[in-house]
Amino acid sequence: MNVIERVVEPGFCSGCGLCAGLCPSESLVMGFDSRKDLVPTLIGQCSRCGLCLEVCPFSGEGSGIDDIGNERFGDVPGISLDRVSGFYLSIWEGHSSRGDFRKRGASGGMASWFLTRILEEGLADAVLSAGPDGSRPGIWTFIKAERAEDVISQAGSVYHPVPIDRALKKILLEKEYKRYAVVALPCLAYGLRKAMKRLPRLKEKIVMLVSLTCGLMPNHRYSEYVSLESGVLPENMSHINFRYPPGEADSSNYRHVAFSRDGKQGLPVPAKGLPDLLWRHEAFIQGGCLICDDVFGETADAVFMDAWLPEYKKDIRGNSLVICRSPLAEKILRDGAAESECKVREIDHERLMQSQYETLLVKRHLLAGRLARKEEEGKSFPERRVAMDREILDKYGKYFRFCEKLKAAIEKTRLETFEDLEVFHHLIDPLLEEEMEMRLNGESPFGGNE
Numbered sequence: 513m514n515v516i517e518r519v520v521e522p523g524f525c526s527g528c529g530l531c532a533g534l535c536p537s538e539s540l541v542m543g544f545d546s547r548k549d550l551v552p553t554l555i556g557q558c559s560r561c562g563l564c565l566e567v568c569p570f571s572g573e574g575s576g577i578d579d580i581g582n583e584r585f586g587d588v589p590g591i592s593l594d595r596v597s598g599f600y601l602s603i604w605e606g607h608s609s610r611g612d613f614r615k616r617g618a619s620g621g622m623a624s625w626f627l628t629r630i631l632e633e634g635l636a637d638a639v640l641s642a643g644p645d646g647s648r649p650g651i652w653t654f655i656k657a658e659r660a661e662d663v664i665s666q667a668g669s670v671y672h673p674v675p676i677d678r679a680l681k682k683i684l685l686e687k688e689y690k691r692y693a694v695v696a697l698p699c700l701a702y703g704l705r706k707a708m709k710r711l712p713r714l715k716e717k718i719v720m721l722v723s724l725t726c727g728l729m730p731n732h733r734y735s736e737y738v739s740l741e742s743g744v745l746p747e748n749m750s751h752i753n754f755r756y757p758p759g760e761a762d763s764s765n766y767r768h769v770a771f772s773r774d775g776k777q778g779l780p781v782p783a784k785g786l787p788d789l790l791w792r793h794e795a796f797i798q799g800g801c802l803i804c805d806d807v808f809g810e811t812a813d814a815v816f817m818d819a820w821l822p823e824y825k826k827d828i829r830g831n832s833l834v835i836c837r838s839p840l841a842e843k844i845l846r847d848g849a850a851e852s853e854c855k856v857r858e859i860d861h862e863r864l865m866q867s868q869y870e871t872l873l874v875k876r877h878l879l880a881g882r883l884a885r886k887e888e889e890g891k892s893f894p895e896r897r898v899a900m901d902r903e904i905l906d907k908y909g910k911y912f913r914f915c916e917k918l919k920a921a922i923e924k925t926r927l928e929t930f931e932d933l934e935v936f937h938h939l940i941d942p943l944l945e946e947e948m949e950m951r952l953n954g955e956s957p958f959g960g961n962e
């Protein structure tokens with residue numbers, strides 16, 4: 513068995529790239545499948561060594577998320593544990609008040625500021641974070657940052673799979689000894705922890721794991737769609753700023769802007785409206801995300817997210833929430849606050865959960881219904897920490913059927929030219945009316961007419 517048979521073929525891959533980065537026979541390469549999900553494919557002889565399965569977050573092999581959380585944080589003095597958010601030493605809300613971090617960051621700039629402090633305090637020699645792959649337009653990758661200005665240039669959120677395979681190969685082969693802080697989405701953070709248990713050299717090199725709260729990852733087709741909406745042909749797109757500031761006093765209505773290869777900026781596309789609706793209804797979402805139950809990067813030392821709270825709605829400068837799990841992460845935050853590099857205050861757990869209401873709905877509550885649907889269809893899936901629930905499937909039956917209809921319709925359309933985009937809108941419009949009706953009738957989990 514390898515990940516192709518166990519994870520990719522049944523549609524459970526998140527595109528993290530760990531398997532391709534660590535396969536000893538270099539038999540796996542990352543590429544897009546027919547849906548434009550990022551997945552590994554087998555290009556060489558597989559020796560059936562099983563390493564890819566040991567590290568993959570969706571193989572069901574090795575220690576689970578709860579076990580790893582417990583091993584890493586269970587003995588931290590003063591730590592608390594919640595069944596859904598994992599371990600937490602302290603939770604904070606606020607923003608960075610140093611330089612341009614807040615302005616350049618996706619929300620309050622706290623993640624980039626935190627990563628910069630790690631470098632400045634000599635706790636790591638370099639940071640691995642996400643940025644556009646200069647040599648492959650329209651693709652994002654992990655980039656090594658050794659200076660504050662490199663970290664800040666990679667601020668922002670990448671709503672496109674970012675595989676770690678190439679970066680991992682490089683850091684494992686490098687001759688000089690370097691320690692890394694890595695910023696990884698929850699699935700990758702968990703897979704990296706499994707890999708660090710298996711490969712001592714990796715454990716020596718990764719000294720801090722930082723995560724982002726994650727509410728599903730769109731696939732490459734979402735980028736093509738956004739690029740067209742932004743007025744840039746996908747074949748000419750170099751990258752997208754997925755968190756261009758909002759044009760109105762609503763922090764959640766950030767915009768996506770595509771850039772062409774000759775450096776021209778496209779039109780801002782408000783996230784609220786069609787992009788958000790497609791995301792919520794599982795269109796363009798990587799397969800693995802639809803069975804993912806880790807909202808808060810439970811195996812990471814610190815986790816950063818948007819402060820989706822009513823008080824911050826009108827503050828378009830951006831605000832973040834931070835969970836500290838390791839004492840070192842908490843110290844960095846407290847020192848930064850004492851030195852006025854960030855303006856933060858400690859909050860309680862309930863406020864954390866309130867801020868992620870919708871992500872929890874999608875990745876925990878509705879997951880129980882999605883799993884029941886899989887079981888009904890006789891499809892197997894790796895063990896999840898959320899139990900399947902037929903009542904949720906029945907309650908939102910119309911919503912689940914709608915998601916499937918939307919996905920099937922979208923998968924049949926091309927998104928390469930502006931004419932394709934017109935056809936796409938023509939196809940989607942009647943479905944939008946159906947979705948609105950569902951909300952008005954209380955048949956959608958996303959409530960009434962917002």
Ligand SMILES: Cc1cc2nc3c(=O)[nH]c(=O)nc-3n(C[C@H](O)[C@H](O)[C@H](O)COP(=O)(O)OP(=O)(O)OC[C@H]3O[C@@H](n4cnc5c(N)ncnc54)[C@H](O)[C@@H]3O)c2cc1C
Pocket residue numbers: 613616617618619620621622623624625627641642643666667668669670671672673674695696697724725726727728729730816817818819820832868871
């Ligand atoms: C797919 C996705 C879904 C998300 N869903 C939610 C959600 O449901 N709720 C919520 O509150 N927040 C969510 N976030 C997190 C949010 O978008 C911000 O990243 C977070 O608020 C941190 O903002 P900041 O200003 O502190 O970080 P910044 O200062 O902007 O720094 C962010 C750091 O993360 C790195 N990074 C960005 N994208 C990726 C990526 N895909 N993989 C690895 N590293 C990356 C950047 O390179 C940078 O180093 C999501 C992020 C992603 C990528």
Ligand code: SF4
Pocket residue numbers: 513514515534535536537538539540557558559560561562563564565
């Ligand atoms: S089983 Fe081993 S050789 Fe085969 S793909 Fe996985 S890691 Fe590579």
Ligand code: SF4
Pocket residue numbers: 515516519520524525526527528529530531532551552564567568569570571703800
């Ligand atoms: S989830 Fe990651 S490790 Fe698993 S198959 Fe996909 S790319 Fe490989």
Ligand code: SF4
Pocket residue numbers: 526697698699700726727728729798800801802804805806
């Ligand atoms: S939803 Fe889960 S599987 Fe998908 S990118 Fe986020 S953490 Fe990974």
